[in-house]
Amino acid sequence: MLGFLRSGSPHLTPAPARRRVLAVLLTLLALQAGSLVAPAWACGCGAMVAGGAGRVSVGREESVVRWDGVREDVVMRLTVGGDAERVAWIMPVPRRATVRLGDPELFEELHDVTAPVHRDRHHFWPRDGDWPLVTGGDTARGPRPPWVGGPPVGVVGRQRLGPFDVARLTATDPDALDRWLDSNGFTLPPRLEGALRPYVDRRWEYVAVKPAPRSPGVPLTGILDPLHLTFRADEPVYPMRLSRLADTPQSLGLYVLAAHRMEPSSRIGGERPRVTYAGRVAEKSGPLAELAAGTPFLTAIGQEFPYPERISGDHVLRRAAADDTFQQVIHEDRLRTVAGVPAWLLTVTGGSTLAAATAVLLAVRRSRRPEAPPPPPPPPSARPAQPSAPIG
Template sequence: MKLWRVIAGVLAAGFVVAGVTPAWACACGGYLPDAQSQARAYGENALVQHAGGTEQITLSMSVHGASKKAAWIMPVPAAAKVDLADDNYLFYRLDQLTKPKRVVKKTYWPFRDLGLGRGRGDSAGAPAPGTGVSVKEQMTLGPFAVTRLGGTSGTAVTDWLRTNGYVVPSTLAANLTPYLTEKWEIVAVKLAPRKDGESLSGATPPLRLTFASDRIVYPMRLSKGATTTQTVTVYVAAEHRVDATKVPDADVTPELLFAGRVDTDMLPKPTDFLTAYTATYREPGKITDDFTFTQAANDDEYQRVTYVTKNEGFWSTVAVLVGLLLLLVGGALVLARVLARRAAAGVRK
């Protein structure tokens, strides 16, 4: 599998690409394809691990179409270490780990397999001169050029982004301002292909950000500028089960997908209790907050259940048909005996 086809995990925070009308598509930031492409981000996954005052967010996003230029931004509450995760199948493995338990219900309805009946199942530096922006670190990670920024205002940061080749949505400065007021750091990432003409499609390699935090938070406020439906799945790995105590939109309740202690090399102790939530925001303009997770009152486990009806099929049909045949034959024999007795009685009279 080519690297560019594996590239769909990182840009979950917010891509900003040259030459297109802004159309935010990621939960914690925004994705924009280049002017010559029709690429759109359509899914986002995040693994949030927290223990001992340190949080680590690993991001993944799926892109439909292809883009030769892409970028994204993500705010974090403290100085972040940024690197690439070494497991390109991380979110597939998490999806398999948290999928519904399959429960089979048997049925012996004899004619189901003949088409006569149909059942149905139930159903995570120094300031740049005059800009008000401090460039704290610049690096290249795989196909990405990464810059860590601090800024005095949303306008200062968006001016810096625009000067450095980012196309900036008109809503970005206002949506960045609350984070900068709270002294958050901005991580800006651009696609930096090794070869001319290479493009982004499919899944991005997961990008990992590690920073100090006394709470479990997943940034979402930049998605306020989105113009399309946003769906995000957040896997929270911590010492205990967590509740979503603050949500991006008070009118949208996240769906609990899974809660349980897991035994996997992906989640070493003490972050081995996994809680997964998903939410869809059809009106992103109503987003006003980030996800904040806190320890739940207990570690009750939860797993969705999918009920599947399984018919015993052909042999149950044969058995019932044989039974019916025996009943008919038996009934015929009894009737014949009754008729024979009546006939004999009539003769004796």
Template sequence: MKLWRLVAGVLGLALLGVGVAPAWACACGGYLPDAESRARVFGENALVRYDGGQEEIVLSMSVQGQSKKAAWIMPVPAAAKVELGDDGLFYRLQSITRPKVVTRKTYWPFRDLGIMGSRGDTAGAPRAGGGVDVRQQMRLGPFQVARLSGSSGTAVTDWLHTNGYAAPESLAANLTPYLTEKWEIVAVKLAPKDDGTPMTGSTPPLRLTFASPRIVYPMRLSKGATTAQTVTVYVAAPYRVDASTLPDPDVKPELLYAGRLAGEDAPQLASSAFLTAYSVTYREPERISADFGFTQAASDDAFERVTYVTENDGLWSTVAVLFGGVLLIGGAAALVGRRLVKRR
């Protein structure tokens, strides 16, 4: 399979509406489709690895629609090493963190009536240029990558325009806080191998490694999004983490999973091997005002979601249960009757 065709899992599924203006911004940074595109970002998956002052983010975006070319912008707090990630990474993470399925029995005609105490919900359960410094440019598979620093958001946006990035005017203001804090800007062009072939599906994962004194996942650029944004963040660290700083304080992320990994997953995902997963949807992305910050939790308690499934044993199973019940009641009644006769 050609690499650009892997731009199918996080860069697109199908346009929700016809004639809708393209949206920019993904949950971590700015997604910039070409001017004629009808593509829009609706979510992303990210793995954040952290171990003693070094952080690694592996990112893949989900986009609806198609675009002939596009780009995204990712701020990071220090100089970043940029590489291609593992195509199967997020499939493994989803497999590890999916809910545990527990089957509960029910008997005809009580199926799905709740009489037998079965529920179909999910619950938690414990478990073990000018003003711009271009630092580097490179080609990685379908990506053209530039690492930038700049004196202002306007200077960086002008550089992006000059170099073929479809940057909206609002991007400059959203970049300014990062540049004020001396963050580096990673600008990534997405282009298929064959000219004129639209991209659709998911982007191949991209891995960024940089120094950081804390676990951070950049989110502030997403305030420029015009549609709801869903992000799932997997954090691999020596310990369980809490989402201590929230992009929107009024929107709490859902804990999906917490557990220490073992076996072949441990070295592949992190040497420290404790995985914590959160998911959240921002229906009003303009309210985003901060990055995700993660800190060590008070304990390393494990957590796993549980989905209960009702299974009907059918008519004959019910008859057998009822017959057994009748025999039991009949035997008890006979015993009581004998005792009453003796007393008389």
């Protein structure tokens, strides 16, 4: 490449072309350098920060919001990947929160309750994939809290919960969070510092969590134990603002437990939220029944954010107009058969056989019908008299 750009080469490259090639090289170098920076990975409930030069990603996020009119619970489970041995997860909360470990079985129960119902839907005539229209290939279907001032950053409490080191923080400016994280071996990226500014201005607090790797020197990957946060709330809210830092489209899956069916009050910059399940919890025992006590209506909400930078705030949830129930139904299209034989084939074959038999029967009946004899000639006396010729 250098020889190609050297001015003494017998094949000279025009100046505009050289500038374009240099621009491409500089871009590649910038991208390579950028890949070495430990980024903040945005997820719906907050942001993850990798310690050192490692990288971290959130492959899947599941959250449950429970609100009884006074208190809000948020239970979340993350699936993380990457090569970072140390990560920190930061979540803003409107008021002081308590933190404990959640029950992993909660999400398994939620999956079972909200799963779509599969029903067969039969069709008479063959479609692509049915004999004889098989084309090959895969045919499977498949209000603001009171604030009395204080230091720029304060540690309300710190505790060890299983594999997590949990700190509950207050901060009056993002720099305080930056210094706290830095003193604990983590660097707060400038973009995340700016994204936290609205929460600082509203006097929110923060929950900072450091998951410990299962073994020294082994990156933290896989499904993390759920965390259960509880705090007072005048209205149910789910923090989403930090998701605007994401570089790729985001997908939100949220379970909401309340006295009635709930819905987001706005799109906050994403596509229209869709309800994938709505109904009262019927379970009498287990983690779901325990969490749903006093808040028996479960609403599952999904939303896509193809342009995360357009996310304008947090999700505030409100009561829906009616407590209508809903469950997704997936229809499995199947060809109608009789004793394993396609019904259309029986109909066509039977109809053809009946038509052929009818034609044969008519032909046989015609062949056996006696022919009528010709009518006899009239007698001579009955013949009409011939007029006589005129005389003279």
